[in-house]
Amino acid sequence: MLFLKSLLPFVCLGLVFASNLNSFVLHENVKSVPDGFVSLGSAQPQDIVKLRIALAQPNKNAIADAVYNVSDPSNSLYGQHLSKAEVEALIAPSQDTKNAVSSWLQENGLNPTTTSPAGDWISISVPVSQANSLFAANFTTFVHQDSDKQFIRTLSYSLPKSLQGHVDLVHPTVIFPEPAELTSAKPKKKRAFHKVEPVGRGTSSDCANGTTPACLRDLYRIPITPATNKKNSLGVTGFFGNNAHYSFLESFLKMYRPDVDLKTSNFTSVGIDGGSNDQDYPSVSEGELDIQYTVGMATSVPVTYYFIGYDAQDDLGGFLDEANLLLGLENPPLVLTTSYGRRENSISLELTKKLCNVYAQLGARGTTILYASGDSGPGCSSTNATLFQPTFPSNCPFVTSVGGTQGYAPEEAWQGSSGGFSNYYRRPFYQTTAVVPYLALHGHQNVGRYNASGRAFPDIAAKADNFLILEPTVFAVSGTSASSPTVASIVALLNDRLLNKGRPPLGFLNPWLYSVGQFAFTDITKGNSSIQCDENDPPRGFSAEVGWDPVTGLGTPRFDKLVSLLGL
Numbered sequence: 001m002l003f004l005k006s007l008l009p010f011v012c013l014g015l016v017f018a019s020n021l022n023s024f025v026l027h028e029n030v031k032s033v034p035d036g037f038v039s040l041g042s043a044q045p046q047d048i049v050k051l052r053i054a055l056a057q058p059n060k061n062a063i064a065d066a067v068y069n070v071s072d073p074s075n076s077l078y079g080q081h082l083s084k085a086e087v088e089a090l091i092a093p094s095q096d097t098k099n100a101v102s103s104w105l106q107e108n109g110l111n112p113t114t115t116s117p118a119g120d121w122i123s124i125s126v127p128v129s130q131a132n133s134l135f136a137a138n139f140t141t142f143v144h145q146d147s148d149k150q151f152i153r154t155l156s157y158s159l160p161k162s163l164q165g166h167v168d169l170v171h172p173t174v175i176f177p178e179p180a181e182l183t184s185a186k187p188k189k190k191r192a193f194h195k196v197e198p199v200g201r202g203t204s205s206d207c208a209n210g211t212t213p214a215c216l217r218d219l220y221r222i223p224i225t226p227a228t229n230k231k232n233s234l235g236v237t238g239f240f241g242n243n244a245h246y247s248f249l250e251s252f253l254k255m256y257r258p259d260v261d262l263k264t265s266n267f268t269s270v271g272i273d274g275g276s277n278d279q280d281y282p283s284v285s286e287g288e289l290d291i292q293y294t295v296g297m298a299t300s301v302p303v304t305y306y307f308i309g310y311d312a313q314d315d316l317g318g319f320l321d322e323a324n325l326l327l328g329l330e331n332p333p334l335v336l337t338t339s340y341g342r343r344e345n346s347i348s349l350e351l352t353k354k355l356c357n358v359y360a361q362l363g364a365r366g367t368t369i370l371y372a373s374g375d376s377g378p379g380c381s382s383t384n385a386t387l388f389q390p391t392f393p394s395n396c397p398f399v400t401s402v403g404g405t406q407g408y409a410p411e412e413a414w415q416g417s418s419g420g421f422s423n424y425y426r427r428p429f430y431q432t433t434a435v436v437p438y439l440a441l442h443g444h445q446n447v448g449r450y451n452a453s454g455r456a457f458p459d460i461a462a463k464a465d466n467f468l469i470l471e472p473t474v475f476a477v478s479g480t481s482a483s484s485p486t487v488a489s490i491v492a493l494l495n496d497r498l499l500n501k502g503r504p505p506l507g508f509l510n511p512w513l514y515s516v517g518q519f520a521f522t523d524i525t526k527g528n529s530s531i532q533c534d535e536n537d538p539p540r541g542f543s544a545e546v547g548w549d550p551v552t553g554l555g556t557p558r559f560d561k562l563v564s565l566l567g568l
């Protein structure tokens, strides 16, 4: 009897455990803690964690179908971009999903906040003890050794059976922050130019002392005539610490674009996550570069600096918060250029899919999404020094990834230009005719270091070397950070002509780029990317080749050819 009594609780416990196991299904897990993070043990039960829950979209392919329909020139729907309401109708959770999630929330006494315009992201704040039982998780405090910052994460979590198929993921759970929160494709300060001569016009020497607006104008035939369409827009992503100064822009324009009207060649700022483009904050090149080479090149196009603050609520450096803000606008910018990125494998496949999906939504709305490809050549895997490391968001098939070149007519590949092949996304249909021949001819180089079946990047390139910026003295900076704003300005000027003719903006570029558009690009065939991943191994990289290559993509743009190809 006594024996039995003392046994009873154990039996009960066993039963409860078994029924718990049955009602949960493992959803995501990671095998190990990333380098640089150390466990401090279970998180305090009363600590509050803020979790975002991504609700399933009713039809997983709908948004990809929609964006391809409107951006593939061979499709009859080409250019017929969707409205905010139309995109939301495609992705809003089904009634079944809403019911399943709200009864689960109610059972657990949870009151969520909706964090995306279509209602497919919600957020809950719960104590660690409850988070552990809600998701059969073990939330643990980890310290990042270099920064001494602490993060609460779990190495695995499960979803109750009732949420299966209704919830795509819970975040932040298994994803650890990148050590630097966000790695910008940082321009490297090379040398200060204390004396700069007035710039001449239209000759090759325009690029002799560094890359200036005149140099880009000459190289890519970018016009100086001001844009006129009031509905045109260009967005630039900014990130805390990379403030752009109005006074430096003004001096930059006076020096390099004395022809422009300073009233229309300016920008406005929109803060995200507490961001404000504080004019008293010291200068770091990135913000000045991105603004000076959009406002300074896309003459009179309205430019908005979307400035992400320190207080990123998405545990993703603001990428998701920014996209949700833009999706909430009736008229999101027609071009968005971002010179930040991170390693592909620093974000789980599930989370990457959700982020890539928001870029597809913006593409379906008619926004051209440009990302700098990165400054680490083919990149180094943190887990295996023989493997290359692709970057996010360039791995996403719904963004246009911009690599870098250097020199002047002919340009060559810039050595830092990131490129390669995704391990997450298969090669999209639009890349077949460009990438299959590349692999057939050159796939033996670096074989085994990359995943030949993956989405290949970059798509295109532009100059990346020695951009002269004012902050307030003249500096020369290099990086794909410079290439992406340059391409953004070209797209914005093309959009201006399209809109003035009553035509839709270019929107998501890639299906058009790889078919019709490629003929307006100058193929870059010399130079290579290069990085040394292991001291016992020589530097490795990809070479620029005839046709598409994983350093410069299809090549660099020629405005005059784009204009005639588009019939403008």
Ligand SMILES: *[C@@H]1O[C@H](CO)[C@@H](O)[C@H](O)[C@H]1NC(C)=O
Binding pocket: 039, 040, 041, 042, 138, 140
């Ligand atoms: C949870 O993680 C902590 C810290 O790693 C560990 O000490 C504990 O045993 C784990 N608990 C469970 C139930 O797995």
Ligand SMILES: *[C@@H]1O[C@H](CO)[C@@H](O)[C@H](O)[C@H]1NC(C)=O
Binding pocket: 062, 063, 065, 066, 069, 077
């Ligand atoms: C895409 O186009 C196909 C064929 O024109 C059409 O059947 C489908 O409904 C479209 N899908 C979306 C989401 O627009």
Ligand SMILES: *[C@@H]1O[C@H](CO)[C@@H](O)[C@H](O)[C@H]1NC(C)=O
Binding pocket: 197, 198, 199, 200, 205, 206, 207, 208, 209
């Ligand atoms: C480049 O610098 C040299 C020497 O200062 C100067 O003579 C020349 O005009 C400059 N060229 C341009 C295009 O700025």
Ligand SMILES: *[C@@H]1O[C@H](CO)[C@@H](O)[C@H](O)[C@H]1NC(C)=O
Binding pocket: 246, 250, 262, 263, 266, 267
């Ligand atoms: C540009 O806009 C900012 C912010 O509105 C303003 O402070 C600045 O004076 C403007 N610059 C010029 C040259 O008008």
Ligand SMILES: *[C@@H]1O[C@H](CO)[C@@H](O)[C@H](O)[C@H]1NC(C)=O
Binding pocket: 384, 385, 386, 387, 448, 449
């Ligand atoms: C690294 O990757 C290469 C190529 O896939 C593979 O042959 C090798 O076994 C890997 N090394 C380790 C330590 O995983």
Ligand SMILES: *[C@@H]1O[C@H](CO)[C@@H](O)[C@H](O)[C@H]1NC(C)=O
Binding pocket: 422, 423, 424, 425, 426, 427, 451, 453, 454, 455
């Ligand atoms: C290679 O890429 C494909 C997708 O294109 C993916 O399914 C596969 O897991 C990747 N392989 C590795 C080793 O990452």
Ligand SMILES: *[C@@H]1O[C@H](CO)[C@@H](O)[C@H](O)[C@H]1NC(C)=O
Binding pocket: 527, 528, 529, 530, 531, 539, 540, 541, 542
């Ligand atoms: C890149 O090109 C340079 C100059 O031709 C050459 O010295 C170097 O070995 C090449 N690097 C790689 C990784 O192919």
